[in-house]
Amino acid sequence: MTAGATYEKIATTTLGSAASSITFSSIAASWTDLRLVLGNLVVASGTPSLQLQFNGDTAANYSNTYLAGSGTAAVSGSGTGQAQINSSFALNATTPIAIFVDAFSYSGATYKTVLINEAGDLNGSGYVTARVGLWRSTAAITSITIKNSLAVNYNTGTTATLYGIKAA
Amino acid sequence: MAIGKASPKVGKVVDIPANAPTIGTATAGVGSASVAFTADSASVGGPVFSYTVLSNPGSFTTTGTASPLTVSGLTAGTAYTFTVAGVNPTGSSPYSAASNSATILASAFESIATVTAAGGETSLTFSSIAATYKHLQIRGLYRDTTTTSPQAAPLYLRCNTDGATFYASHNLNGVNSAVTAAGSATQSWMQVPYAGVGAWNTAGMYGVSIIDILDYSSTTKYKTIRSFVGSDTNAATTGAGVSLSSGLWMNTAACNQVIIFAGNTAFAAGSTFALYGIKG
Numbered sequence: 001m002t003a004g005a006t007y008e009k010i011a012t013t014t015l016g017s018a019a020s021s022i023t024f025s026s027i028a029a030s031w032t033d034l035r036l037v038l039g040n041l042v043v044a045s046g047t048p049s050l051q052l053q054f055n056g057d058t059a060a061n062y063s064n065t066y067l068a069g070s071g072t073a074a075v076s077g078s079g080t081g082q083a084q085i086n087s088s089f090a091l092n093a094t095t096p097i098a099i100f101v102d103a104f105s106y107s108g109a110t111y112k113t114v115l116i117n118e119a120g121d122l123n124g125s126g127y128v129t130a131r132v133g134l135w136r137s138t139a140a141i142t143s144i145t146i147k148n149s150l151a152v153n154y155n156t157g158t159t160a161t162l163y164g165i166k167a168a
Numbered sequence: 169m170a171i172g173k174a175s176p177k178v179g180k181v182v183d184i185p186a187n188a189p190t191i192g193t194a195t196a197g198v199g200s201a202s203v204a205f206t207a208d209s210a211s212v213g214g215p216v217f218s219y220t221v222l223s224n225p226g227s228f229t230t231t232g233t234a235s236p237l238t239v240s241g242l243t244a245g246t247a248y249t250f251t252v253a254g255v256n257p258t259g260s261s262p263y264s265a266a267s268n269s270a271t272i273l274a275s276a277f278e279s280i281a282t283v284t285a286a287g288g289e290t291s292l293t294f295s296s297i298a299a300t301y302k303h304l305q306i307r308g309l310y311r312d313t314t315t316t317s318p319q320a321a322p323l324y325l326r327c328n329t330d331g332a333t334f335y336a337s338h339n340l341n342g343v344n345s346a347v348t349a350a351g352s353a354t355q356s357w358m359q360v361p362y363a364g365v366g367a368w369n370t371a372g373m374y375g376v377s378i379i380d381i382l383d384y385s386s387t388t389k390y391k392t393i394r395s396f397v398g399s400d401t402n403a404a405t406t407g408a409g410v411s412l413s414s415g416l417w418m419n420t421a422a423c424n425q426v427i428i429f430a431g432n433t434a435f436a437a438g439s440t441f442a443l444y445g446i447k448g
Contacts, residue, residue, distance in 0.1 A: 132398025
C-alpha cells in the first residue's frame, strides 16, 4: 500500500466581533470527510444550544440521536424532522464548550451523516455527548452554518476551524 | 502687480522597477512553506503593490500584498529555498537572495487505503499494513443488506486472521431514547454496535464510524481499540443508535491486517472504509 499525505486545514474563523452565526461557505469537494472544530464557544447571554445547518437548508430534513452524560446521569434521546441538527445541551456565557463535528462523504451521493462530540465542563456541572446527525439530502455539502437556538451572539474570540480529510 | 503665467513643470516618469525585497525566514509546513520578507523601503519607481514568491526546485509561486506569504503544493520531504520579487507600476523587481532551506513536513495523519463494497461482501479487508505509523484510524460509511431487522447493524473487527477467542469489548449506547451498556469477553472478534443502517431504510442512508486501533504494530502489547459510531434514520424508535466502544485484542503480534465483517448479512453497495495511519 502506498501512503499519501492528508488532513488539511481548509479555513479558520475567529470572531473579531460578536456574531450570532458562523458560516463556512464555498467548501470545495476536494476531500473525503470534513472535520469541524469549535473551540472557545461562549455566548453573550442565555443558555442556547448549538445548531448546525448545511447549504442553508432550513427545511425539516435533519435528525439526530444522542447519548449524554451529565455528571450524575446518562441519558439518550433523539430529534426527527427538524430544521437543523440540534444539540440539546446548553452553551453558556462563561465557560467555553468544545465541539467536534465529523461529516462523512460530504460531497458524495448519499445522505449526509455526521458524528458530533460535545464536551463542556462547568466545574461542578457539565456534560459530554456523543451524537449522530443526519441531513436527508444527497447534495454535496458546500456550506456549514453554526447557529444557536436563541440567535444570541457568539463572543469575540470564538474560533471555528474546518479541516478536510482525504482518503486514498 | 504683474501677474505671471504659471508654467508648471511636468516631470518625466522614469520606468524604474522596485528594488528587490530582503528575504527573511522560510518556515516549512505540511505541504507548504511560509516565507517572510521585508519590503524595500526606498520605494524606487513607485509603491510595490504585490509580491511574488518563487520556490526552488519546482518553481511553485504565490502572490500577495504583504509578508509572510505561503507557497502551497510542495512535496513532503523535499528541501526548498525561496526568492521573492516585488511588483510596482513599472514592473517586477529583481528576485531577492535565496532563503534558508526548508524541508516540507509530511502530515502526521496519512491516508493508507480505501475499500469499497460492490454489494454482497460479508467482509472487507485491509491487508499488508506496514508498521509505519503509531496508530491506525478507520473511517467508514456502512449500510448492510438486511431487509427485516428494525435496528441499526453492528460491525465486527478482527486483526490479522485471528479468529480465536482473543477479543473483548465494552460499549455505551444511546438507542431509541434508552441508554444501554454491554460487555463481552473471549469473543472471536470485537463487536461495534449501531455502526450501520439496514437496507430496509431509505436508500442513501448510511451509518458512520471512527475506529482507532492504538499502537497496532507493537509486538509486546495487547491492542486497544476504541470506536465512535452512529446511525440515524430520522426515526425515533427504530434504526438509530450512537455508540462508544472499547475493545481489546489479546495478542502481542503486530496487527498488519484488519478484517471488517458486516454484523448481520452483508455490506450493501457503497459501503466504504478508509484506513489512515497516525504517526507517533
